Amino acid sequence: MLTFTEKLAIFPKEGFSVQGTYEYTRDNHRLPACWKTENDACEPHFHSSIEVLYVLKGQIRAALNGRPALVGEGEFLISPSYTVHYYQTEAYSYAYVLTIPTEAIPSYKSFLSKKTFANCCCKDRSGGEMRHCLEALNRLTLEGEEESIRRLNTIKGYVYVLFGLMLEESGVQDVSENQNTSLAKDILTYLQAHYQGDLTLDALAQTFGYSKSRFSHLFHEYFGSGISEYVNTLRCKAAAEALARHEVSMVEIAMGVGFESARTFYRAFKRCYGMTPSQYASRHTAGKVYRPGAAGGKSIFG
The missing domain is CATH 2.60.120.280 (Regulatory protein AraC)
Known part of the structure; x- marks a missing residue:
């Protein structure tokens, strides 16, 4: 049987692409x-x-x-x-x-x-x-x-x-693009590339050259959420695509998208989608992947 990492290597784009x-x-x-x-x-x-x-x-x-x-x-x-x-x-x-x-x-x-x-x-x-x-x-x-x-x-x-x-x-x-608009794009691109890793406020602030308080303020101003909430939404979306396309366990999916435990994954997933990962998998129909917040879940943005 293939390991989860090996399955990711086979399906790196189709199975775990994040379209946020x-x-x-x-x-x-x-x-x-x-x-x-x-x-x-x-x-x-x-x-x-x-x-x-x-x-x-x-x-x-x-x-x-x-x-x-x-x-x-x-x-x-x-x-x-x-x-x-x-x-x-x-x-x-x-x-x-x-x-x-x-x-x-x-x-x-x-x-x-x-x-x-x-x-x-x-x-x-x-x-x-x-x-x-x-x-x-x-x-x-x-x-x-x-x-x-x-x-x-x-x-x-x-x-x-x-x-x-x-x-x-x-x-x-x-057209006039200010510095903060360019920064917002850089942050989003960075998070897309690294959401599976251990992302902390300290590390992100240091990466982009800001104090923790300033970076946190800019993030919330531009994206309407906290950093951990946003990253968890990216992870949940990747998990939803994995649930729809691959036959792997919930624990493997949770670990593969960056969650530290299955419990944290279940809680975050239900908050995003209004249902548990198991319920999502059973309701999923071919070719359809729900957006976070679109099936009764609580979107973090507003």
Whole structure:
């Protein structure tokens, strides 16, 4: 029988990829993707694609590079390329999420290297045009659809129309990335690479050249949580993917993703997902991995 370490060596990306922090998998997509989501919640992350959140019902609390936003019904939020963002539903929400690779909008790619959206949270005043575009993109970008030239051109057309509508509402301004925004990306990338190890406030503060109190303050300001809570969420997400794809014991999974004990793993997992690891494994269906907080669990971000 293979050891857990050997199994990780066989399935290093597919089984234990963590799509929080820097979403490498998102940046592998060539085409826009649009889906509906209920009670959306996600940990802080960033990617090169532009992400649009459009709330159909309820409210979603969000943050872009540490700046909070409350997105209500009929409003949309734009996360520009490489902007650290996260969502949290406190009561109920139903929304569209659209990701647009910059390669899909070549006419805007050069423009967006120097300009960005002036107001990232806006009211939809398009008279239904924006919703129509999102409905069409949701239908056209469903998995399994044939990539015909006609379909690809239709997707491109809707994306350009939607992009124009968003720019009309938000306006534009010059790009200016401050030092703390760059630091936030560096922290997320570092945590993604090292979440399986022993991460302490002392070690992280020293790595990034800050005092413990200053680093802790910056972390909470940008990511809406404490360091241990955030790291445990990354570990739980990796564990959820392991539960869905591999036949290994709970203890092996707990140790493999960085928890010191099965008890700590069970407690953290239930807090994230609202169910025990065993319940998650039994409810899991092929191709579906719950987001933390999306199945009745308590997301740490808000």
